[in-house]
Amino acid sequence: MAAFLEIRNLSVSFTTPDGIVHAVNDIDLDLNEREVLGVVGESGSGKSQFWLAVMGLLAKNGRAEGSVKLEGEELLGLSHSRLNRLRGEKMTMIFQDPMTALNPYLTIGRQMTEVLTSHRKIKRREAERRAIEVLKAVHITGAEERLGMYPHEFSGGMRQRVMIAMALLADPKVLIADEPTTNLDVTVQAQILALLNELRDQFGTAIVFVTHDLGVIAQIANRVVVLYGGRTMEQARVKDLFAQYRHPYTEGLLYSVPRLDAVRTERLVTIAGNPPDLARLPPGCPFAPRCVYVEPRCRRQMPPLEAVGPDHLRACFHAGDLGRLQAAT
Amino acid sequence: MNTGKLLQVEGLKVYFPVRSERLFAKTRWLKAVDGVSFEVAERETLGIVGESGCGKSTLGRALLRLVPVTGGRIMFDGHDLLTLNEKAMRPLRRQLQIIFQDPLASLDPRMTVGNIIDEPLSSLLPNLHRSERLKRIREAMRRVGLLPNQINRYAHEFSGGQAQRIGIARALVVEPRLMVCDEPVSSLDVSIKSQVINLLQDLQAQFGLSLVFIAHDLASVRHIAERVVVLYLGRVMEVADRDSIYLAPRHPYTQMLIAAVPIPDPTVSRKHKLDVVRGELPSPLDPPTGCPFRTRCLYAIERCAAERPELRPVGKSQVACHRAEEISTPSRENNGG
Numbered sequence: 001m002a003a004f005l006e007i008r009n010l011s012v013s014f015t016t017p018d019g020i021v022h023a024v025n026d027i028d029l030d031l032n033e034r035e036v037l038g039v040v041g042e043s044g045s046g047k048s049q050f051w052l053a054v055m056g057l058l059a060k061n062g063r064a065e066g067s068v069k070l071e072g073e074e075l076l077g078l079s080h081s082r083l084n085r086l087r088g089e090k091m092t093m094i095f096q097d098p099m100t101a102l103n104p105y106l107t108i109g110r111q112m113t114e115v116l117t118s119h120r121k122i123k124r125r126e127a128e129r130r131a132i133e134v135l136k137a138v139h140i141t142g143a144e145e146r147l148g149m150y151p152h153e154f155s156g157g158m159r160q161r162v163m164i165a166m167a168l169l170a171d172p173k174v175l176i177a178d179e180p181t182t183n184l185d186v187t188v189q190a191q192i193l194a195l196l197n198e199l200r201d202q203f204g205t206a207i208v209f210v211t212h213d214l215g216v217i218a219q220i221a222n223r224v225v226v227l228y229g230g231r232t233m234e235q236a237r238v239k240d241l242f243a244q245y246r247h248p249y250t251e252g253l254l255y256s257v258p259r260l261d262a263v264r265t266e267r268l269v270t271i272a273g274n275p276p277d278l279a280r281l282p283p284g285c286p287f288a289p290r291c292v293y294v295e296p297r298c299r300r301q302m303p304p305l306e307a308v309g310p311d312h313l314r315a316c317f318h319a320g321d322l323g324r325l326q327a328a329t
Numbered sequence: 330m331n332t333g334k335l336l337q338v339e340g341l342k343v344y345f346p347v348r349s350e351r352l353f354a355k356t357r358w359l360k361a362v363d364g365v366s367f368e369v370a371e372r373e374t375l376g377i378v379g380e381s382g383c384g385k386s387t388l389g390r391a392l393l394r395l396v397p398v399t400g401g402r403i404m405f406d407g408h409d410l411l412t413l414n415e416k417a418m419r420p421l422r423r424q425l426q427i428i429f430q431d432p433l434a435s436l437d438p439r440m441t442v443g444n445i446i447d448e449p450l451s452s453l454l455p456n457l458h459r460s461e462r463l464k465r466i467r468e469a470m471r472r473v474g475l476l477p478n479q480i481n482r483y484a485h486e487f488s489g490g491q492a493q494r495i496g497i498a499r500a501l502v503v504e505p506r507l508m509v510c511d512e513p514v515s516s517l518d519v520s521i522k523s524q525v526i527n528l529l530q531d532l533q534a535q536f537g538l539s540l541v542f543i544a545h546d547l548a549s550v551r552h553i554a555e556r557v558v559v560l561y562l563g564r565v566m567e568v569a570d571r572d573s574i575y576l577a578p579r580h581p582y583t584q585m586l587i588a589a590v591p592i593p594d595p596t597v598s599r600k601h602k603l604d605v606v607r608g609e610l611p612s613p614l615d616p617p618t619g620c621p622f623r624t625r626c627l628y629a630i631e632r633c634a635a636e637r638p639e640l641r642p643v644g645k646s647q648v649a650c651h652r653a654e655e656i657s658t659p660s661r662e663n664n665g666g
Contacts, residue, residue: 042518043489155609156381185380185545190589190606212519215591238595254593256523258552260575261592267530268523268552274488275518290520 003030004206005054005091005174010066012046012053012230021279023049025230026066028305031174031206036196038221038238039210040253044275046230047210051176055093056083070174088119091174092167096182098159102151109147112166120170134165137202138195157188164195168203175199176208181216193220214253218242223311226250229276229286232305236312246314248322249287255325269325285315292325293318334404335507335539336369336392341401343384343391343563347614359613361387363563364401366640369507374533374540376554376571378547378586382610384563385543389509392541393425394418406506423453426500430512432492438485442495445484446470449503469502472535473528490521494528501532507539514549526553547590551575559583562613562621569646579648581605581626581656620650628652 012024024046031037041047053064056075068075070090075083095101103111112134113127122130128147135143138161151159160180167175177196181189197220200207209220217224218238225235226249234247245251252271258264273290276282282289288298298317305315343362348354361384369375377385390396392403394410403410408421426449429435436445446466450457457465467477473494484492493513500508510529514522526549533540544550550557550571557574559567559582567580578584588605608625611617617624623633632651643653650656 042520157609186547186589186591187380187585187606188609190591193591213591214519214593218593218595218597219591242593242595253519256520257593258523258526258548259593260548260551260587260590261594261597264552264571268527270523270527271520272524274490275520 004033004071005031006067006069007031007054008067008069010050010053010064010068012049012058012062012064014059014063015061016279018279022281023062023230023278024053027227027230027232029225029232029235031208033173033206034200034204035223036200036207036209036221038217038224039208039227040212040214040217040224041210041227042212042275044229044278045227046278047227048178050227051093051178051208051210055087055091055176057093088115088170090172091176092170092172093176093178094160094163094167094180096179098156098163099151101163102159104151107148107150108154108162112147112162112169115166115169130169131165134168135162137168137199138162138165140165157184157191160184160188160192161195164192164199168199168205171203172205174206174208176210178210179212180209182211182213189216196220214242214257226253229281230278231286231302232313232315233287234312234314234316235305236309240309240312244309244312246308246312246322247316248291248293248318251322251325252290255328269328285317293320293322333370334368335371335373335406336541337402337404338368338392339366339402339404341365341388341391341403342399343387343396344399357614360563360616361613362391365558365560365563365565366401367558367565367568369539369541371506371539372533372537373556374542374554376550376557377541377543377560378545378550378557379560380545380586380610382562382613383560384613385545385560386511388560389427389511389541389543392509393422393427395427419453423449423503424506425509426503426505426507427509427511428493428496428500428513431516432489432496433484433487436484436492436495436499438483441481441483442470442475442487442498443480445495446499446502449499453503465502466498469498472501472532473498488521489517490524493517493525497525497528497532501536504536505538507541509541509543511543512545513542515544515546522549529553547575547586559586562611562616564621565640565647565649566622567646567648567650568640573645577644577646579643579646579653579656580622580650581628582622584656585625628656 007029010024010027014021039047052058054068058064064076112131116122116127116130117124132143140146140161181192196207199205221238224238224241226233228249233249255269256271258268271290276286284299284301285303288294295317303315303317305313308314341362342364344358344360347357347359365388379385387396391398398411443466446469447462450462475494514525517525542554554571556570558565561582566582578587585605611624619634619637623629638649638651640647640649
């Protein structure tokens with residue numbers, strides 16, 4: 001079965017005063033219907049630019065190359081109007097800070113119904129009914145009264161619910177959520193995660209969840225891709241990634257974070273060095289400068305992404321076992 | 330009075346006036362910190378946790394008198410800080426330092442690293458000779474893992490993790506005895522967080538520092554702090570040593586916070602129940618009567634609305650809950666099913 005969203009050799013570059021910045025380098029990725037794909041990466045991993053490119057929302061100085069096919073239709077190079085239509089109907093994206101995505105001067109009701117009345121020629125009464133329906137789906141109480149309220153009258157968690165509700169208005173096939181819970185409290189995050197899980201079950205929406213938190217991935221995703229320096233390091237089913245990770249960077253992420261469910265250690269394991277500067281990526285593997293398993297060829301050549309198990313890919317030359325960081329905890 | 334405690338906070342209150350636009354309307358008070366007491370011993374790390382809006386950052390700032398304090402006492406090394414005028418406070422400012430959450434926002438991008446670190450030095454120790462200042466700046470940079478040749482670089486040239494090291498060097502250079510760390514790793518990348526946490530622990534051991542570590546990330550707090558204060562709407566819900574807090578949380582709010590932390594293990598977290606996580610923080614302008622947490626609490630009874638529970642010893646912990654004894658403390662193991 002062909003994937004619902006099929007991304008091949010996607011590269012994203014930006015022309016900047018410092019020269020060309022390669023934010024995403026030659027990434028392949030599939031998204032299947034009804035799945036939750038976790039995308040893990042830190043600053044400079046290219047995780048946000050990758051999905052902005054898929055949505056056709058790159059900044060003016062950005063350039064995407066490769067192929068992005070949604071149900072067989074090529075999106076790169078598509079006309080503005082067609083892309084706008086697809087973004088309304090099939091895929092939609094929510095961001096970390098809902099306050100910047102909402103208009104502070106318009107009521108929530110106006111912002112929600114406008115999408116439907118102007119783009120889809122739906123009558124206002126009907127649009128309001130639909131807005132109330134999706135607000136209820138994201139568990140906002142008193143939805144009828146809330147339509148008359150302004151964004152600042154909502155708490156951070158509520159605003160993120162409103163964003164999710166707006167994304168659901170058009171009943172999309174794909175919801176791309178870029179760090180939607182990063183600035184929220186753990187309690188609110190837990191509620192949003194539960195909500196997204198519920199929406200996937202209820203509406204069959206495929207969800208892309210971009211985050212730097214492996215705990216969140218474990219809780220929500222079926223499949224996960226780990227990005228670093230604009231490249232895929234590892235890709236696997238969630239249970240396989242946690243049980244049998246095969247990339248040194250994944251190991252670093254898993255073991256450098258203090259965990260509530262593990263015995264406390266005196267010292268934390270660290271990944272030495274700093275996140276990569278995309279304007280000055282080293283030749284070879286971008287993680288090589290920080291890798292404890294580094295070999296000479298890692299610094300010359302990018303290891304290819306190879307299958308190491310069913311649905312399990314990794315890009316690493318290291319042939320022996322991993323576990324040095326695990327042993328150090 | 331010498332109790333061996335470096336810092337003693339008693340009944341601390343920070344109220345902010347909120348004026349209404351209505352003519353002759355009564356000024357309402359936002360009680361950001363409402364009667365908080367705790368102690369910090371020499372070389373101890375005290376963690377302060379709670380959701381945003383619980384008053385933890387205001388509390389941290391109040392300890393350094395960076396916000397006006399409404400009431401209570403702050404005893405630091407035998408000095409009653411709230412009775413001191415600015416001149417008498419000055420020598421103590423050297424001993425009390427703070428580092429902030431967003432290192433890039435809290436450093437002037439147009440200043441060089443050397444100038445940033447020199448700032449507290451030249452204002453708090455103005456009599457030091459230039460050469461001695463330079464020596465101390467270099468030493469502070471070395472301690473936090475910055476390179477000597479970075480002294481003339483600008484703050485904006487650094488990544489978040491490096492910038493936080495500059496912020497720590499700036500606090501460290503005046504040789505403080507107590508450092509308030511307000512969400513010092515929250516905005517850092519995952520791979521950098523552990524570096525900075527290890528650095529803070531190393532510095533504490535080397536200099537015998539006391540730390541007040543404020544964070545919403547419970548796992549980091551459990552790692553670094555020996556004792557933990559749990560705040561909710563400006564009030565202390567629970568105080569306990571780190572093992573008691575995480576293995577046997579007594580207050581329903583502490584239980585909720587811990588249940589909400591996602592565990593990086595798909596076999597655990599899929600089963601992990603989130604039923605205890607409910608509701609939202611009420612407006613601090615209009616807090617519930619009685620126990621502030623009762624509107625979200627699974628165990629609330631009539632008494633909780635009528636009578637505010639005071640902090641009292643329960644087992645090894647201090648808990649502000651009428652029903653602390655009856656409430657079982659679900660451990661992560663038996664809470665899965």
